[in-house]
Amino acid sequence: MRRRLLPAALLLPLALLVSACGGNSAASTSSGGGTDGKGSLTLNVGDQKGGSEAVLRAAGELDDLDYRIKWSTFSSGPPLLEAVNAKAVDIGGVGNTPPVFAAGAGSKITVVAAWHGTSQGEAVLVPNGSKLTKPEQLKGKSVAVAQGSSAHFQLIASLKEAGLTLGDIKVKYLQPADALAAFTSGKVDAWAVWDPYTSQILNGKQGRVLTTGDGVVNGLSFQVAAPGALADQDKSAAIKDYLDRLRRAQDWVYDHPEEWAKVWAKDTGLPYEVALASVKQTNASRVPVAVDEPLIKSEQEIADAFTALKLIPDKVDFSKYVDDRFNGDLPPSTTAPRLYKES
Structure with a gap:
């Protein structure tokens, strides 16, 4: 069967879903989800569609909870962290960039857990007919990217590797649905984006990879908690259990x-072929790792890059926004991702 790309209009809900990687988002609404477990303690968890709740449920990790989890679903990472700051949410999952912007805004957030995956899904794409074959050739070309997103930093880092800066290209700040339309209609020369968009373009045979974030960006994702929840002994214990379940669920994803x-396809509306390609390339690769000094240094580099671009007003000390109490015997944050191998 011929694989087909979703029309741009149908991608708007997906854009809101995967803009978890973004530092900016016009979508700031949240809606209450269901409640799992039993007991007198309730852990308020922020989530995104197709995120933690879905994977925990699929892996059977929501069974036998001796506390309640009340789910709130957010359209992206930034409003989720706004809810953490407002104490409406105790903990929630985001990509590597929203915590940097939240820290830049002085939000009361704490990174308590991390996963390290491949950055193959973070890519600069070009149309199939493009004459561009290496990043150095992007000089003077137009590149679409979501401002303040993980792809934004990946673009900055990839240009630096090629001896270029953002000033050497024509940056078009577009959210994914608009960027897709510009890319497929030839209005931009390249598109810096993340999975599952990368897998969607490749599976739809609409373009090819010019370069990826592998070896250029950190490939980290986080669980971020409210300091008040961490200070509560009972909630802190529930958070530890919740993180243990998430780590086991990630192992399940790798094996299944x-x-x-x-x-994931059913939950997000993605075509199954695209979802599977994205899972094998990106999602299954994630390894639970420690919140440690190399992680802080890596996130500090992201913060400094956006401060230099004046997208974050003042210098951020990222070390003030982490807590390593749940590290246990986890490997360091620099641990290599699990590359999926076909059976």
Whole structure:
């Protein structure tokens, strides 16, 4: 069967879903989800569609909870962290960039857990007919990217590797749905984006990879908690249990990529082929790692880059926004991702 790309109009809900990687988002609404577990303690968890709740449920990790989890679903990472700052949410999952922007705004947030995955899904794409074959050739070309997103930093880092800066290209700040339309209509020369968009373009045979973030960006994702929840002994214990379940669920994803892709596709509206490609390339690769000094240094580099661009007003000390109490015997944050191998 011919694989088909979703029309741009249908991608708007997906854009809101995967803009978890973004530092800016016009979408700031949240809606209450269901409640799992039993007991007198309730852990308020912020989530995104197709995120933690879906993977925990698919992996059977929401069974036998001796506390309640009340889910709130957010359209992206920034409003989720706004809710953490407002004490409406105790903990929630985001990509590597929203915590930097939240820290830049002086928000009361604390990174308590991390996962390290590949950055193959973070890519600069070019149309199939493009004459561009290496990043150095982007000089003077137009590149679409979501401002303040993980792809934004990946673009900055990839240009630096090629001896270029943002000033050497024509940056078009576009959210994914608009960027897709510009890319497929030839209005931009390249598009810096993340999975599942990368997998969607490749599976739809609409373009090819010019360069990826592998070896250029940190490939980290986080669980971020409210300091008040961490100061509560009972909630802190529930957070530890919740993180243990998430880590086991990630192991399940690695061992059951097809099963998870079916769940993810149904939850997000992605075509199954795209979901499976994204799972194998990106999602299944994630390894639970420690919140440690190399992680802080890596996030500090992101913060400094955006401060230099004046997208963050003042210098951020990222070390003030982490807590390593849940590290246990986890490997360092520099641990290599698990590359999925076909059976």
